[in-house]
Amino acid sequence: MTIPSTRQRMLLGVAAGGLTALLAACGSSDNGSGGGTTTAPPPPQSGTSARQVTAELSDFHIKLSTERFTAGTYTFTAKNTGNHDHALVVQGPGGQNRSKTVSPGESTALTVTLKSGTYEVYCPIDGHKDLGMKTAVTVGGAPAPSTNKPSNNDQSPGSGY
Template sequence: MTGTLTRTGRVGPGLAAGALAVLLAACGGGGYGGAGNGPAATPTPPAAPAAPVTPAPAAPASTRVTADLSDFHIALSRTAFTPGPYTFALRNTGHHEHALEIEGPGGEQRSKTLAPGENGTLDITLKEGAYELYCPVDGHKDLGMKTQITVGAAMNGY
């Protein structure tokens, strides 16, 4: 009687081979021998912990200033300025084309020309000092479409 318990309490060879096959199958084949199995892969060492990510410093937030460009006047929503980035939100509330040019320390910048009713923006970083803001379109500056601002400490003249 192959594979059964004998009167002596020993397991026969058939039962022992079947039990071994079940154990090997439960272990997934182990990685050595068997059809198509090569040697077990060398375990990879655990990855080094990732270095903490330091976010890049955020650019300073831009201060928004509304600039109403009318025939022939510039009205700003603020009169006090400190050095830093600004976004001038332009609104052409007049009946003619207008633009805004800002001239002062560090150079000058100009917006695109806006048709009546059109809006636009002009981004600029203001440094300490005196600035002239004006409309560069068709002599509008000479018609009074200009204003001055001081950034930072009060300065004499411009």
């Protein structure tokens, strides 16, 4: 038996990680969401990191931590702050991506690659979208400057109630 070189061990580790990710994606459950199609985005390229967005899912509202998006890879952390099960769908020019369903108090992450255009972000659980649990985001333009100042415009369209 020969001892594998560092390069062989690294390639084996990358292959094992890819297989693990593939198996995890194949084994996910949609918890009765109607069997809609889900397009899995490619993983972020080596050396790049996804931008972080928090999505608070309450009864029946979605609040995103940012309103400005540029094309690229984002990880949405969906935090269920409500009293019902919720999930997150991001649907637009880059395809449709769905998180797993989370119970009250739980969180899940959804990594998506956004292209320029308009996306609908909503909860796919039974009728939640129709109750106002939806919002729209536009991807494009230059990155937004970082600011902690409160917005005077709290009436964003489609932000639920």
